[in-house]
Amino acid sequence: MNLKILLPFGIFSEKNDVSRIVAETSEGSFGLLPHRLDCVAALVPGIFIYEEQGSEAYLAVDQGVLVKTGSLVLVSVRNAMGGTDLQNLREAVAREFLKLDDQEQNVRSVMAKMESGFIARLVASHDR
Numbered sequence: 871m872n873l874k875i876l877l878p879f880g881i882f883s884e885k886n887d888v889s890r891i892v893a894e895t896s897e898g899s900f901g902l903l904p905h906r907l908d909c910v911a912a913l914v915p916g917i918f919i920y921e922e923q924g925s926e927a928y929l930a931v932d933q934g935v936l937v938k939t940g941s942l943v944l945v946s947v948r949n950a951m952g953g954t955d956l957q958n959l960r961e962a963v964a965r966e967f968l969k970l971d972d973q974e975q976n977v978r979s980v981m982a983k984m985e986s987g988f989i990a991r992l993v994a995s996h997d998r
Contacts, residue, residue: 871904871938873920875929876946883929883952890921891943893936902938911936913947915963917956927952930959930966 873891875882891902894916902909913936918929934947949966953959 871902871941871943873943873945875918875931875950876944877950878948882947882950885920885922885927888920888922888943889924890919892919893945894918902943904941906938908939909936910938913945917959917963918945918950928954928956928959930962932966 871888871891873883873885873888875884889904892899893902893911894914895911896914900911913931913934915932916930918931920927920929930951930953931945932948932950934945937944937946951959951962951966953962
């Protein structure tokens with residue numbers, strides 16, 4: 871399989887002759903082999919594993935999407951980090967990617983309050 875990992879600002883990695891992929895979704899981990907049917911999967915922050923020439927490589931990835939069409943596997947994620955130590959990668963996922971989700975939720979909450987306040991003032995000025 872040909873694997874291409876995409877970030878919002880560019881290509882993180884391109885690998886040829888990938889023999890196996892393991893990715894994490896909200897339903898759990900799943901594996902891809904070269905002859906698997908085409909598929910699409912929503913990825914969650916976690917460890918992404920692929921095997922190339924008999925050796926495994928590990929990436930910490932943020933949430934994103936995996937698309938397999940034929941021998942091409944495209945993975946589009948918000949952020950990715952490579953490494954060889956699984957413990958450090960798991961800690962990076964917990965520290966970096968999951969923290970961003972909490973910050974995003976706080977920003978969305980503040981924005982929702984601002985929007986509802988704006989709408990309330992707009993309705994009040996319209997009623998006058």
